[in-house]
Amino acid sequence: ETAVFQTPNYHVTQVGNEVSFNCKQTLGHDTMYWYKQxxxxxxxxxxxxxxxxxxxxxxxxRRFSPQSSDKAHLNLxxxxxxxxxxxxYLCASSLGLGQDTQYFGPGTRLLVL
Amino acid sequence: GEQVEQRPPHLSVRxxxxxxxxxxxxxxxxxxxxWYKQEPxxxxxxxxxxFSSTEINxxxxxxxxxxxxxxxxxxxxTAAHPGDSAAYFCAVSxxxxxxxxxxxxxxxxxxxx
Numbered sequence: 001e002t003a004v005f006q007t008p009n010y011h012v013t014q015v016g017n018e019v020s021f022n023c024k025q026t027l028g029h030d031t032m033y034w035y036k037q038x039x040x041x042x043x044x045x046x047x048x049x050x051x052x053x054x055x056x057x058x059x060x061x062r063r064f065s066p067q068s069s070d071k072a073h074l075n076l077x078x079x080x081x082x083x084x085x086x087x088x089y090l091c092a093s094s095l096g097l098g099q100d101t102q103y104f105g106p107g108t109r110l111l112v113l
Numbered sequence: 114g115e116q117v118e119q120r121p122p123h124l125s126v127r128x129x130x131x132x133x134x135x136x137x138x139x140x141x142x143x144x145x146x147x148w149y150k151q152e153p154x155x156x157x158x159x160x161x162x163x164f165s166s167t168e169i170n171x172x173x174x175x176x177x178x179x180x181x182x183x184x185x186x187x188x189x190x191t192a193a194h195p196g197d198s199a200a201y202f203c204a205v206s207x208x209x210x211x212x213x214x215x216x217x218x219x220x221x222x223x224x225x226x
Contacts, residue, residue, distance in 0.1 A: 041151075041200055043216040056213060090156060099145040099164075099206065102214060104157040 003027045004105035006091050012111045013081055021076045021108045023091030029103075030096055031055075032074035034066060037088040037107070049074055050097060078110075086112045115140040117205050119217030128226050132190040136203035136217045139184065145206040146186050147214070148177060152199045160188070160201075193224045 004025045013019055025032060033056075034046045047066040048056035054066065063082075067075040078085060088107045094100040116139045126132045144165045149157040161172050163179055163186070170177040174197075178187040186203050203217040 041219045041221070043202065043219075045213065048213075092157075101147065101159055101162050103159070104149075106156045 004091055004093055004103050006089075006105040006108050008108060009106065010109045010111075012113065014113050015083060016080050019078050019081055019110065021089055021091075021110075023074050023076070023105055025072055025091075025093040025103070025105075027093055027095075027103060028072075029093040030071055031094045031100070032068070032071075033092040033094075033102060034074065034076050035090040035092065036060075037090055039087070043090070047074075047076075055097075081110070081112045083112050086110055115143065115205060115207055115213075115215040117203060117215050117217045119203055119220055121220060122218065123221045123223075125223045125225065126193050128194055128224055129192050132193045132197070132222055132224070134188045134190075134201055134203075134220045134222070136186045136205070137184055138186065138205045138215075140205070140207045141184065142207045143184070143205045146177075146179060147204040147206075148186075148188050149202045149204065150199050151202065151219075157202065190222070193222070195224045195226050198222055198224045 007022045031050045033048045035043050037043050046060050049068045052068045063079045065077050088109050090107045091105040092102040094102045119136045146163040148160040150160050151157045161177050163170050168179050176189045201220045204214045206214050
């Protein structure tokens, strides 16, 4: 049963455009994450929010910015996309930190032409 | 920071055979360990969560072994079947860096009928 929802499923855009991905969790969790999964399936964390506060901000280009309106939502905006941004973006949530299991959404596949 | 190496990157076995995947990690403070399964086109599903105090963990059709001395985490799928064909990822969380999960590089498993 899906409890972490992501939209859109798939997005095709051109270099230089702005895109925004949405993530919502209905698990009542305090922590949410954005991961990037590249074409080789490598998973790298980008951002993490706990109780609407940014707690992890890995080295990602400045064109990426997370946006959290409340604990249940964490969106990702990419300003001026580049070809290397083509990937699957996975949202996840966990009850707290560290030892708590992360539950993943279905992902948003981005293709930049 | 934590480094997690996962081997092999690709594995092909016959139905009924065992499939063995190993991760080695670097941070001796690593405390929580996870195995995730990702079927083609789908998101990550938790297979098992392991605490540092437990060396042998039995799941349904698989066993997870933790060797803290060697800093090694293993997944053994016993009697694999075609439905096990997927990508498998280990993930490690250090107790003193509670907010960060480091993923292995993934193993793509194919089970031939």
